[in-house]
Amino acid sequence: MTADSDGRTTTATAPIGVSCVDPDGRLRPVVAALRAVDDVAVSVVGDVAAVEGNSDCCVLLHAPETETHDAVDGLAQLDEFVEAHPGVPVAVYGVDIESAMMTTREFARRVVDHGGDAAMTMAGERTELIVRRIKQVAGFEEHFQSDAALLDSLLESFPHQLFVKDDVGRFVDTSAVTAREYDFDREALMGLTDYELMPMSLAEDLYEEEQRIMATEEPMLNKVEHYVDAEGHSRWVNTTKAPRYDRAGAVTGIVGGTRDITEEKRQEHVVRAVHEASRDLVRAGDRTEIGDVTASIAEDIPALPRVQLVLADRTTGELQPVESDGEPSIYARYAEWCERAHERAEALFVLEDGSDAVTDWDAIERPAAALVPLGSHGVFGVTTGERTIDEFTYELANIFAANVEAALDRAERERELEHQNERLEEFTSIVSHDLRNPLSVASSSIELAKDDPKPAHLERADRALDRMEQLTEELLTLAKKGQTVGETDRVQLREAVLDTRESVSDQRANIVTEELATIEADRSRLVELLENLFRNAVEHGPADETDAVTVTVGMLADGFYVEDDGVGVPESEREAVFEMGYTGSDGGTGYGLYIVETIADAHGWSVRATESESGGARFEFTGVIR
Incomplete structure (x- = not known):
């Protein structure tokens, strides 16, 4: 026998003789894998009785019933083969094991219980694994390393901390990761204790903990510990320790492992956060x-x-x-x-x-x-x-x-809902008060007209109904348009003024425009705002209805203004004029300037009432994007 670079020993003289019992062809992947290598000689037979006694190894088939094949009971064949060829290594290759209501682990256990040397369930394309497994069963491949070499390989390669201590806490051996954790190599760490590697208080705690484990022979499982590393970062580790025994069963020390779980703990912080x-x-x-x-x-x-x-x-x-x-x-x-x-x-x-x-x-x-x-x-x-x-x-x-x-979205929705509720309360007040008064006047006038059909009664009712119609129109404006704007765009203020002039039927308004700029606005809402200002100027214009009021529209540094030469707004009332229901005339509804302010607010503008040079009313809009 010779050893290759991976520590396997194989024969270098005669090929390995392998007999494959394949009654229906489902062992074909195994046969093909073995025939692809030079040092294996394969013979295929249909049943156990045909196997020659000089084979180095035998492979049996275990497979369920399918539409094209009968079931093959490899365990029964195994019993027959062991009786006929005692001492010849045998493996059972299982096909579709789980379809026969058996786990692969149960299959492997039953093969061993029936005297087989190996159960194989790997896919047919795993040819290297198939060949190596059968060579192992035949006794022509085995690992050459000693137990000590295997342990050394484990400790050098394992990515977590592993350590072995004696009964007084000295390190007997450690993994390379453990040694690096303390800035030592494995050899230099041997013989040291926690007292040389950690603060005294922690070393004392660990010593007592390990002595308790050895005394009680109860392992410590998955203990999570927190510490701060040399760079000041929080770290967490998961440690397991168990008593270590000699061949006579006496406790001789501790074996343990520590795994860094810092990332897991940080994820816990994420969930908690x-x-x-x-x-x-x-x-x-x-x-x-x-x-x-x-x-x-x-x-x-x-x-x-x-x-x-x-x-x-x-x-x-x-x-x-x-x-x-x-x-x-x-x-x-x-x-x-x-x-x-x-x-x-x-x-x-x-x-x-x-x-x-x-x-x-x-x-x-x-x-x-x-x-x-x-x-x-x-x-x-x-x-x-x-x-x-x-x-x-x-x-x-x-x-x-x-x-x-999400919290800001919710707060915004609640703010809008609260404002809507406030407006709803305002509308309720209007409907219950402002509309009720003219309705009562109209009803009482009609009742009087029934008994005394004078034109004055009907004229009074007609005026009350006109008043209700005016109130209704402005209420609908408030409900549908007053506080919202659609998509804004560049709007030439002069064109908006012309549109407004055409929509104001009263001829008593003389509209004058200075040089006007283009502003960012919702055009229809802007026209609505100007309509209310023009009507307000007419309503509070000259007492003589034959005289016209002059309304001027001009630009400010950061907005525009609308002013008239009417009677103006008293300084003490300039803030109140924007309140819902406030009016300074008998025919006013008190909603026009409220609508003006709500449209301005919806655009992000500020509006204030002041006095024009002629003593009339002047409304200035600022915060306007030009």
């Missing part, structure tokens, strides 16, 4: 509270030492950081990249010096910050201060940011 974020953020009421909760949660997560919400202003759309006391502002340092991440709705990774940012994680080796967009709400920023972002921190930031975005 997600749970805490979901639970606490759900209870947060508004944006400010969500920002505070976000900062407090991050304080408890080591991988997220510094986070900041940068939220878009609801009116202007400008990003504004949610500041945390005592924390450096991520936005202050990376404002440009926050703006870009929000504008493009894509995550950015900032270079360590802050000079540039990329969208591809793999394109940057040491990102100083990650900026994760929060939909329309803004940006979630995370940085580790002096250290750079690693992949785990970024993954955790993504999970956390998703929870924050």
Whole structure:
């Protein structure tokens, strides 16, 4: 026999004789694999009785019944072969074992119980494995290493910490990983104890623990331990220890293994962080509270030492950081990249010096910050201060940011719902009060007309109905259009004024325009806003209905204005004029200027009432995109 480089011994003289009992051809993959090598001579027979007694090994078939084949009972054949050829090695090759309601493990056990040397269930294409397995059964391949060499190979190759100690805690041998953990090689570590490798208090605890294991002969299984490594990073290990025995059965020491489970524990932190974020953020009421909760949660997560919400202003759309006391502002340092991440709705990774940012994680080796967009709400920023972002921190930031975005979505929906409820209450008040009054007038006038059909009664009822119609139209405007805008676009303000002029039937308004610009607006809502201002000017115009009121539309530095030469608005009432139901005339509904303000708010504009040069009313709109 000779040994090859892998430690196997094979014959170098005559080929190995293998008899294959194949009654229906299903042993063909084994036969083909054996015939493909030079040092095996294969003979194929149909039954056990035909096997010659000088074979080095025999292979039997065990297979279930199929549509084209009868069942082959390899175990029965095995009993027959063992009786006829005692001492000849035999293997049973199983085909589709699991289809016969038997696991491969049960099959292997039954082959051994029936006196077989090996059960084989590998696929036919595993030719190298088939050949090597049969050579092993035949006794022509065996591992040459001694027990000591095998142990040494295990300790050099195994990727986790393994160690063997004697009864007083000295290291007898360790895996290479264990030695590297302590900055030794395996040989130098032998004979040392935990007292030379660890702090005294920890060494004492380990010694007592191992003495207890040897005294009770009870193993310690999967004990999770936490420590901080030399670089200041938290680490976790899972340790198992058991008593070690000599050949006489006496306890001679400890054998154990330690596996680093830091990544698993970090994943546990992820799960806990997600749970805490979901639970606490759900209870947060508004944006400010969500920002505070976000900062407090991050304080408890080591991988997220510094986070900041940068939220878009609801009116202007400008990003504004949610500041945390005592924390450096991520936005202050990376404002440009926050703006870009929000504008493009894509995550950015900032270079360590802050000079540039990329969208591809793999394109940057040491990102100083990650900026994760929060939909329309803004940006979630995370940085580790002096250290750079690693992949785990970024993954955790993504999970956390998703929870924050969901909380902001919920807060926004609740805010809109609350506002809708307020408007609903306002509408209820209008319907119950403002419409009820003219309805009562109309009803009483008609009743009077039944008894005394004077034109005055019907005229009074007609005026009340006209009043109801006016109220109804403006209520519908409030309900359907007043506070929402559709898609905005570039609108020439002059054209909007012309459209409005055509829609205002009252000829008492003389519209004057200065040089007007193009603005960003919802055209139909802008026309609606101007209509209400023009009507307001007419309603509060000259007392003499033959006189016309002059309405001027002009530009401001950051918006536009609409003014008239009427009676104006008293300074004490300039804020009140925008309240629902407020009116300064008997024929007014009190909803026109309320509609004006709601349309302006929906565009993100600000509106204020002041006085024109002629003493009339002037309404200025600012925050307008030109």
